[in-house]
Amino acid sequence: MSCLDATFTLTPQSPLYSDSSLYNFAYLYCNGADFSPFSPTDLPSLYASNRFLFDSQFAGDPSLDYSQWANLQKARFIESFFQLQFWGAGGSVNKQLVLIFGFDVPSSDPGRLLIYSPWGKLKDQYLLPGDNQFVIEIEDLIAGFSLYYVHVGGSWFFRGISGYVV
Amino acid sequence: MSIIRITRKQIQAANKAREAALKKDEDFRRHEEQRQRFQDAIMAREPALKASDDSGRYEEQRQCSEDVSEARNVVSRKDLKAVAGPKKEEPS
Numbered sequence: 001m002s003c004l005d006a007t008f009t010l011t012p013q014s015p016l017y018s019d020s021s022l023y024n025f026a027y028l029y030c031n032g033a034d035f036s037p038f039s040p041t042d043l044p045s046l047y048a049s050n051r052f053l054f055d056s057q058f059a060g061d062p063s064l065d066y067s068q069w070a071n072l073q074k075a076r077f078i079e080s081f082f083q084l085q086f087w088g089a090g091g092s093v094n095k096q097l098v099l100i101f102g103f104d105v106p107s108s109d110p111g112r113l114l115i116y117s118p119w120g121k122l123k124d125q126y127l128l129p130g131d132n133q134f135v136i137e138i139e140d141l142i143a144g145f146s147l148y149y150v151h152v153g154g155s156w157f158f159r160g161i162s163g164y165v166v
Numbered sequence: 167m168s169i170i171r172i173t174r175k176q177i178q179a180a181n182k183a184r185e186a187a188l189k190k191d192e193d194f195r196r197h198e199e200q201r202q203r204f205q206d207a208i209m210a211r212e213p214a215l216k217a218s219d220d221s222g223r224y225e226e227q228r229q230c231s232e233d234v235s236e237a238r239n240v241v242s243r244k245d246l247k248a249v250a251g252p253k254k255e256e257p258s
Binding site for chain 2: 016018023025067069070073115117118119120122123125134135136137138139140142143145146
């Protein structure tokens with residue numbers, strides 16, 4: 001069995017994918033992550049392992065509506081932006097995007113994310129110890145769009161997002 | 167493993183909500199304008215870099231950038247050790 005390579009993989013060390021000849025982009029913003037003085041959560045260790053840490057002590061309030069910019073800008077979150085509608089010779093017609101969100105949970109307490117678009121909340125996602133990824137399927141690439149992953153609980157590491165245009 | 171599905175309607179609704187927020191919220195508009203400038207800067211830079219790929223300069227620059235990042239990482243580790251100084255003996 002063989003697997004396809006990801007179209008792009010966005011990580012803390014490599015947060016930008018651009019195919020400017022087709023005006024296709026994908027990138028990550030990180031608006032607030034943590035580090036400590038001690039390995040493995042000190043900055044050199046996090047850099048070497050290509051991860052962001054989100055500390056439970058600084059999690060946002062899960063009851064807030066993060067589709068409101070005033071709330072979102074005070075939260076700790078990762079944003080992924082995708083503009084992939086000019087894909088290949090056939091454009092984005094009948095193209096879907098599958099995203100794999102990679103994470104680690106270092107303790108027995110689950111991490112917790114609220115996944116938002118500017119339209120509203122898409123999912124209250126728990127990051128369970130022993131698990132390391134979840135999948136987001138996007139039905140259509142007709143327009144550019146952003147997804148926000150708001151840190152609202154537990155301590156966890158963000159590893160990256162791989163995208164497959166299929 | 168959980169799977170989250172986003173439909174075409176949800177993307178359209180998200181983009182309408184974004185447009186409305188841009189009209190309503192000055193702070194959000196400033197943020198988005200800054201982001202657009204960032205994207206335009208990448209657009210302006212990338213073709214020029216790729217055009218020089220024949221001579222291997224694009225790859226060279228990319229590798230150089232990675233090397234600089236790695237060097238910074240090494241330096242920062244050394245600096246940290248220098249600042250921390252030698253290990254002190256525990257009082258017996």
